[in-house]
Amino acid sequence: MSAAVRRNVFLMFGAGFAALLLWSFGGLPDFGHYAGPYGDILNASSIPERQTTAVVSAINFDYRGFDTLGEEFILFAAVVGVASLLRNLRGERDRRPDDDARGRRVREPSVAVSVLGLGLVGPTVLVGLYVVVHGHQTPGGGFQGGVILATALLLVYLSDTYVTLLRVGPMALIEFAEALGAASLGLLGLAGLIWGTAYMENVLPLGTAGHLLSAGTIPLSSVAVGLAVTGGFAFMLSEFLEQTLVVRRRR
Amino acid sequence: MDVLPYVVAAWVMLVGLYGIVTSRDLIHLVICLSVVQSSTYVLLISIGYKKGGEPPVFADRPPTARAVDPIVQALTLTDVVVGATVTAMLLAIAVQAHKRYGSLDPEKLRAMRG
Numbered sequence A: 001m002s003a004a005v006r007r008n009v010f011l012m013f014g015a016g017f018a019a020l021l022l023w024s025f026g027g028l029p030d031f032g033h034y035a036g037p038y039g040d041i042l043n044a045s046s047i048p049e050r051q052t053t054a055v056v057s058a059i060n061f062d063y064r065g066f067d068t069l070g071e072e073f074i075l076f077a078a079v080v081g082v083a084s085l086l087r088n089l090r091g092e093r094d095r096r097p098d099d100d101a102r103g104r105r106v107r108e109p110s111v112a113v114s115v116l117g118l119g120l121v122g123p124t125v126l127v128g129l130y131v132v133v134h135g136h137q138t139p140g141g142g143f144q145g146g147v148i149l150a151t152a153l154l155l156v157y158l159s160d161t162y163v164t165l166l167r168v169g170p171m172a173l174i175e176f177a178e179a180l181g182a183a184s185l186g187l188l189g190l191a192g193l194i195w196g197t198a199y200m201e202n203v204l205p206l207g208t209a210g211h212l213l214s215a216g217t218i219p220l221s222s223v224a225v226g227l228a229v230t231g232g233f234a235f236m237l238s239e240f241l242e243q244t245l246v247v248r249r250r251r
Numbered sequence B: 001m002d003v004l005p006y007v008v009a010a011w012v013m014l015v016g017l018y019g020i021v022t023s024r025d026l027i028h029l030v031i032c033l034s035v036v037q038s039s040t041y042v043l044l045i046s047i048g049y050k051k052g053g054e055p056p057v058f059a060d061r062p063p064t065a066r067a068v069d070p071i072v073q074a075l076t077l078t079d080v081v082v083g084a085t086v087t088a089m090l091l092a093i094a095v096q097a098h099k100r101y102g103s104l105d106p107e108k109l110r111a112m113r114g
Helices: A003-025 A038-050 A055-063 A065-085 A111-133 A142-159 A162-168 A171-195 A218-245 B004-022 B026-048 B070-101
Strands: A092-094 A247-249
Touching: A003 B004, A038 A055, A038 B070, A055 A065, A055 A218, A055 B070, A065 A171, A065 A218, A065 B070, A111 A142, A111 A218, A142 A162, A142 A218, A142 B070, A171 A218, A218 A247, A218 B070, B004 B026, B026 B070
Parallel strands: none
Antiparallel strands: A092 A247
16 A cells, blocks of 8 residues: 555544544533542542542552552563563674774763763652652652653763663662562552452551651552662663664674 | 643544554654554543642642542553553564664565564
8 A cells, every 4th residue: 555545544534533533522521620529539538548648649559559550560561571572683692882893982972961961860869769759748659750760870871881871770780670669569469468358458557648657558659669660661771772782783 | 612622632643643654664653652642641631620620639738629630640640651661662673673674664564574
């Protein structure tokens, strides 16, 4: 099918699809007139029931905790998928990242990029940790904070060479963080089964809303997810970097 | 206008689909898929919005009935994570496809070799 034919076929069916979409939107409540009761119920019960001031985190790590476990394993599966897709093909070999073409050194980034990048590593890690551990009080949590933490590794890559990145975040440590985070979340759920009545039940003392140590298992789940997301994203980033920096076609 | 955000979601989705159908580059195609997925974020967040709404975070004020729906926001977070993982997988496939066929043009991937 030529490109023009394909586009015309899409425009034809796309128009029909658009009409159906717009028709279906007619059945939605008017924008700004939220109808369902569930959001309001959770907004009202999150503090009395769970001592959690960030309702989205209460949903993700408690009310809907089991779904988050599934989501976490989707990420885990994607990490495994990327690792197996990007494994060395036949005729490819690894070379040392600091040993580039003979007689030519890896070009280093400019001093400005190095200084700014390395200077930002500290604040980025701090912000990431803050977002992870305060997920039950303010917007944030393990997913958001974990991605911020993983970008700290990218800053190291930008500001220096890949060798430094490997030294700061060796692959074994990254893989361990990913596995530990995913396992901790699953085991936290098990705690609910042992000391409570259901998997993922919030069995720890809830404390007082607004305190760092409150909301029972919610901050712990957040930290576990933070570990897993940091490890997962750092691992995937390293895999992609390796494709350009380490993996070479054998001649 | 009371349906504008829904129309925006439909528009973003259709534009992304158009990009996928007419794409001549696998990286571009993956980005277009992300655009399609973004339409679901717009739709989810719009459904939970209230006029004059406030965020569902009560760290510095008591809970209010004006707070918007937190459930669709939690679903959007799931959506974003799944989107990121799908993007990573597809980009990895694009890397290997480029190695095998020497091109990122989907048209040129047609001759499947063993």
